Amino acid sequence: MNTRQLRHFLAVLDRGSLSAAAKVVHLSLPALSRSLRSLEDELRVPLFDRQDRRLRPTPYALTYAERARRIVFDETEGARALALMRDGESGSLYFGMGSSVARILMAPMLLQLLSDAPRLRLNTVVQSTDALLAALRREELDFFIGDIRSVAHDSQMRVEPVYRCTLGWFARRGHPLDGRTKVPIDALKPYPLVGAGYADEALFEQMAALYGLSLPFQEHFAVNTNDAPTLLTLLNSSDAIAPATDVSMFTDLRDGTLICLDVNPPLNLQLTLGIVERDGRTRVPAAERAFKIVRAHFASMEQAVAPRTPRAKTRRKVKGKNRTRTRITQ
Incomplete structure (x- = not known):
């Protein structure tokens, strides 16, 4: 078993079909199917029921999913921490915010980040807080800015209130x-x-x-x-x-x-709006720079509103x- 197989398993679980998962992991349908069967053989349990050309997760899959996510997360974090030590502030930054916040913050924030770190690749999404939280759980975002009530009792998240x-x-x-x-x-x-x-x-x-x-x-x-x-x-x-x-x-x-x-x-x-990130995740230097921009923006709003x-x-x-x-x- 390897983390590549676990990523294939999680992709199928999250997307609900082989065809959708195959596009995400960049495999052909036969190759993805073989990877799943190999993982099932190694675990010695069925992970999906194949009925009417659809895959339905078995109780084994639902039980194993959280551990699989942790294994993939830990491997990613190990490689990520080393890359940060090697590359400094280059790389990518993924973050999101709600539409009302984006209207007043997104463009100024991107302009400042581009000025401060021209080698940085920035990727943003504008969505509701629940959608942003789901994306953060899937490791698709480094952080988001949203209503912190959504993570008030979530031990896996780290929150900094800002406004x-x-x-x-x-x-x-x-x-x-x-x-x-x-x-x-x-x-x-x-x-x-x-x-x-x-x-x-x-x-x-x-x-x-x-x-x-x-x-x-x-x-x-x-x-x-x-x-x-x-x-x-x-x-x-x-x-x-x-x-x-x-x-x-x-x-x-x-x-x-x-x-x-x-x-x-x-x-x-x-x-209360706040910066929400995954607890225990290595924070990229560019994120710290972004946080300073967010804090300064809302501090100025406190005085202006x-x-x-x-x-x-x-x-x-x-x-x-x-x-x-x-x-x-x-």
Whole structure:
């Protein structure tokens, strides 16, 4: 038995078919099938049931998978640690983040990394936190930036919190509810509500309880989308309203095109963004450089954001009108 066979086994287990796994491991179907049979012969147990041209993992396969992953992980880490000692900061860096974070962080981060380490090969993905976590478990990412609640009790992950988000109800400047104070939730219902698809069920349940609304909470939205640019276009171009994080609205709040409505009760829910990586994995020098960029970015946001929460509330009166507006300080 060798780790090459274990990689073949895990590829079939993860992809669910020989043809899909063969593309990943760059083998022909007959060669991959022979590798699996050889591993089964050595382990003396069947790993897959072959029925109707489909492979179904046996209980033996499901039991052995975690140990196989650990063996492959340890071999990869041994070679990786030596390569880092030999090559320094060259090589590849794979990381991901959610769409709302990517909108304000991805491009500046890539530009800085390209400037600091021109020999580095950068590979990025923009996905939901659960998809990023799954990719990290499969060793497809070095780290991701996302909601750290997803790994709160996961001993295999290492987390560094970097920013505590606040949530609010956002709309375009000049919206019919702009300037009104203590807006009840019923006053929002005549307008299209847009749900951010990257919010999790636990967050939706808290919102439903806060406002006395029925579940599933998504049914109260006219649109559900996990694409931050689409969400912002809807808000800026219509009377739509969306519950969202200050991170996802940061640029438009700073530019004054969006406002945070004074909804009563306020949406005093929080989630924390953090850097998530695999515990025990050798950290590449380029990752440390990337982490410094992330920390500096969110530290500057802490000073720039003026949300409606007591953390850093900044308001100004509009001349001639008795109203206040949430602003972003420069």
